Amino acid sequence: MPGFEVLGKEERQQIMEVLDTGVLFRYEFAEQRRGIYKVREFEQAFAAYTGAACAQAVTSGTAALKVALRALGIGPGDEVITQGFTFVATWEAILEVGAIPVFAEIDQTLAMDPGDLKKKITDRTACIIPVHMLGGAADIDRITAIGAEAGVPVLEDTAQAAGGRVGGRHLGTFGRCGTFSFDPVKTLTTGEGGMIITDDEELWRAMSEYHDHGHDHLPNAGGRGGEGRHFLGDNYRMMELQGAIGLAQLAKxxxxxxxxxxxxxxxxxxxxxxxxxxxxxxxxxxxxxxxxxxxxxxxxxxxxxxxxxxxxxxxxxxxxxxxxxxxYPRWEHLLAGSSRVASGWPFAEPGGRKRVVYDPDAxxxxxxxxxxxxxxxxxxxxxxxxxxxxxxxxxxxxxx
CATH class of the missing domain: 3.90.1150.10 (Aspartate Aminotransferase, domain 1)
Known part of the structure; x- marks a missing residue:
């Protein structure tokens, strides 16, 4: 790692095809772009590569986690179990959607310990996020089996393990969905960027809408201005230059x-x-x-x-x-419950009541x-x- 080591003529060619159209936005401008939709093509190619039915490109691996959690309906009142060895983005995303991260031990896979996961599940557990750390797989078969037994969806954080497999099956395809990062130090890089894959078309549609301010993306006579909105969304759209680089990198x-x-x-x-x-x-x-x-x-x-x-x-x-x-023991801002919000959210409710306190020796x-x-x-x-x-x-x- 990382993919910037092999940036070359293939990436330049893909980028020039975008620049020649003058369209950097992934939607609209059909006449001007002359059939060139790099982000859409990257999504289709990444889904085909991993064997997933659907893929949704976003602005970062962190955004991928947030969009996936929102699509799964995770929010305040929910707990999400992840592991204490991961990049901060995993638990930042959980807190950002209003849920509470619960941290499990790791085992010698350097990923989530299935035995400790089982102990941490409660009636408030709404999602499980194992992280395929440092390019290697978590014990994903056991983890998904535990999730299935408890009726809890598994979201695979595959940020560091694009192209990794277990039994020939791509990481990110074992749970309800899998998220990827394409930041500057990932094997497949687009500078910044991320992807979510899933076999659940309904879940993908929710991701597609949420990542673009709730736009439903259905054809209509009014174009983008006439699209409907089923729910509140946000902006995590990947732009065409990132999609172009992603296509070249995926081939490598x-x-x-x-x-x-x-x-x-x-x-x-x-x-x-x-x-x-x-x-x-x-x-x-x-x-x-x-x-x-x-x-x-x-x-x-x-x-x-x-x-x-x-x-x-x-x-x-x-x-x-x-x-x-x-x-985990080095995340001083998590352990201290530090926040820029006056109320102390997401660590405290308005009025000061603590939502969660983390033990450094946990x-x-x-x-x-x-x-x-x-x-x-x-x-x-x-x-x-x-x-x-x-x-x-x-x-x-x-x-x-």
Missing amino acids: LDAMIESQRAHKSRLQEAAAVLPGVEFRKHPDAAGDSATFFAFILQDEEQQRRVNTVLCEQGVGAISFADNSWHF LPASVELMKRTLVYPVSIKMPESRLAQIATALQMAADA
């Missing part, structure tokens, strides 16, 4: 993943020299999108010692236990696991010299 996605898998395999072979090392569990290793390589040491002391050597050699790994963007199993885990991002064009440098440093760490 499998090749990008193949390259990442080869580089990840080299890294895993190199890290195998570390005493007692383990690797993250994959429900289907053959379907890993390989955007990251994670290895798990015996204890925190060994992790610190190993990474000190790696840093000294100029190839330090990421310790997500210390990362303020992705790990996820001990996740903390213990993350303190032992180191991660390398895997790039598409990873130089042989870089791979050799990391391998040498890992051997030095093993010998230290």
